[in-house]
Amino acid sequence: MKVSLEFSKYALEYNKYNIIQNMVIQKLLSHVTKKPKNILDLGCGSGAICKAINWEYQHFTGVDFAPGMLKLHPKSSKIECVYGDFNDDTLFENMLTYIYDFVFSASALQWADDLDRVFCKIKELNAPVALAIFTSNTFKTINETASIDSILRSADEINALQKKYFDAEFEIVNYKLEFESTRDMFKYIKKSGVSGSRKILSYKESKKLLYEYPLNYLEFEVAFIYSCNI
Numbered sequence: 001m002k003v004s005l006e007f008s009k010y011a012l013e014y015n016k017y018n019i020i021q022n023m024v025i026q027k028l029l030s031h032v033t034k035k036p037k038n039i040l041d042l043g044c045g046s047g048a049i050c051k052a053i054n055w056e057y058q059h060f061t062g063v064d065f066a067p068g069m070l071k072l073h074p075k076s077s078k079i080e081c082v083y084g085d086f087n088d089d090t091l092f093e094n095m096l097t098y099i100y101d102f103v104f105s106a107s108a109l110q111w112a113d114d115l116d117r118v119f120c121k122i123k124e125l126n127a128p129v130a131l132a133i134f135t136s137n138t139f140k141t142i143n144e145t146a147s148i149d150s151i152l153r154s155a156d157e158i159n160a161l162q163k164k165y166f167d168a169e170f171e172i173v174n175y176k177l178e179f180e181s182t183r184d185m186f187k188y189i190k191k192s193g194v195s196g197s198r199k200i201l202s203y204k205e206s207k208k209l210l211y212e213y214p215l216n217y218l219e220f221e222v223a224f225i226y227s228c229n230i
Helices: 003-009 011-017 019-030 048-052 067-072 089-095 115-124 140-146 155-162 182-192 203-212
Strands: 038-042 059-064 079-083 102-106 129-134 168-178 217-227
Touching (some): 019 048, 019 102, 019 129, 048 059, 048 102, 059 067, 067 079, 115 129, 140 203, 155 217, 182 203
Parallel strands (some): 038 102, 059 079
Antiparallel strands (some): 129 217, 168 217
C-alpha cells in the first residue's frame, strides 16, 4: 500500500489522531511574525495549517497526494487545493509559475524519496520556509524492541541537507504521547498515518511487540527548520 493510500484510508478519522502533528504546527506558526499573504503548504493533509493561521492572507495553496485528505481541506475563493506529489519535479515546475511569500511543510517531508532534491526545489521557490520533519528517533523504543530499522532519516542527516540550501535555524524537539494501554498505542500508530503504511511484522511478531513494549508512551522527534528573520 502506498503512503498516500494509507492517509486516504483513514482520512475521516485522521483529525482525531493527529495530536502531535497539531503541536508541531503550533510551534511552526509561533516562529512566523511577518504574516505572509501568499502561502504554500507542502503535504497540507486535511488543512491543519490553513485552519490554524489567524491572519488575513490573499492566497493559500495546499498540496497533497492523498485525495481523501484534500476533500477535507477548507475551501474558499482564497484557498487552492492541488493534488500533487512533492517527489515529482513537475509539481515544482508548476509551482514556479506562482510567487509565494512563504512555504510551510509540517510532518510531511519525512516521506520525500530524495530529500536533497526536494530541498533544492523548495529553495528555487525563493521564499522563506518553516518546515517540520519527523526523524529516525520517532518510535525509537518500538524499533529497538522489535529489532527493526527506522525508515526515517536521522536529525544529523536532515541538518546536513538543509544547510546546503537554507539560511535557517535548526532545532530538534522531542515529544511523548501517553496511552492507557499498548493496544490504544498501536491503534494510534495505525490510524495517524505516521507509520508510512509499512507493515514489516507478522501477526505473531506484532502480538509479541504489543506485550513486550516497555513504555506507556510513544516517542517522537521532530526537526524544525526556520528561515532566519521570519
